[in-house]
Amino acid sequence: MLRLGLPRARIPGSRFYAVSKVPFSAKIAALVAKTGPEQIYVYTPSRLVKLGSWTLAGVFAVYGVSFADWSLSSALELYHEERSSAPPESWWKHPTLLLLARTAGSLLLSIIPLTLSALAIYVPSRIATGVTYLPNGACQLTRRAMFSGKPVSRIRPLNTIVRNQKTKVYTGVGPQGTEDKGSFAFLLTDTQRPSWDRFYVVNRSGKFWGQDGRVFDALFGGDSVKSLERFSEASSTSVDDSNSLQKLILEQQGRPKLNEHSIKAKDIVMKRK
Numbered sequence: 001m002l003r004l005g006l007p008r009a010r011i012p013g014s015r016f017y018a019v020s021k022v023p024f025s026a027k028i029a030a031l032v033a034k035t036g037p038e039q040i041y042v043y044t045p046s047r048l049v050k051l052g053s054w055t056l057a058g059v060f061a062v063y064g065v066s067f068a069d070w071s072l073s074s075a076l077e078l079y080h081e082e083r084s085s086a087p088p089e090s091w092w093k094h095p096t097l098l099l100l101a102r103t104a105g106s107l108l109l110s111i112i113p114l115t116l117s118a119l120a121i122y123v124p125s126r127i128a129t130g131v132t133y134l135p136n137g138a139c140q141l142t143r144r145a146m147f148s149g150k151p152v153s154r155i156r157p158l159n160t161i162v163r164n165q166k167t168k169v170y171t172g173v174g175p176q177g178t179e180d181k182g183s184f185a186f187l188l189t190d191t192q193r194p195s196w197d198r199f200y201v202v203n204r205s206g207k208f209w210g211q212d213g214r215v216f217d218a219l220f221g222g223d224s225v226k227s228l229e230r231f232s233e234a235s236s237t238s239v240d241d242s243n244s245l246q247k248l249i250l251e252q253q254g255r256p257k258l259n260e261h262s263i264k265a266k267d268i269v270m271k272r273k
Helices: 024-032 047-084 095-126 214-220 225-229 245-253
Strands: 014-018 038-042 130-134 138-144 151-157 161-163 185-190 199-203 268-272
Touching: 024 214, 024 225, 038 214, 047 095, 095 138, 095 199, 130 151, 161 214, 214 225
Parallel strands: none
Antiparallel strands: 014 268, 038 130, 130 138, 138 151, 161 185, 185 199
16 A cells, blocks of 8 residues: 555554655645645654663762862852961952852853753753654644653644754755754754744754655745745745745635545555564
């Protein structure tokens, strides 16, 4: 049986094969014509990511606490020595002022490793494990909870999820066209969420729908379908209204949905091992 797009994450032992001759506009049209949710990205972080992040967080936390304890103890010892010695010549050498300065410096330097410890736990929880396209111009983003590791999903309108304008998902390198020597991941940003809950880290080695990273450039980057389709021929990414994704979505909302096994769509298949 032929199926379009990505397999569900719960189904092991399946791969995606995309026919390179299929026009990108046909892929997007087949995706927009879907009547139900369609998973367009899936990624499973290895256990090493979680183990490594917690190990790194522990190392930074121990270092931060140890440094704070040592530096504060040293500051107090110096304070007692200076109090018992001769009075200072200048007011700014007063033992109390020196104690306050040393204490502030110790706390500031201790905050750095403690912050790195918190980031080591926070960043892995922002790794996107799944992105699902929903009809009527919405999407569902899935990540894992910070402590429990359970899936956390949020449904958002497509126009609130954006890709960095200076970062291209599709590079033309690799089987999915997403490999990049300069980065192993890119960010998707939810513009309507607070700063601590707006970023999603998308790994380039994940499985993209139809084995084509241009889907993300079209959905979240604002690139026109036409410019992405002729990526290898021209470097310009000017938007063509006749091929804009938003127009395709609006057109599909006003017409009957295409059959799941249309002639163009069936060239993008999933094969069992």
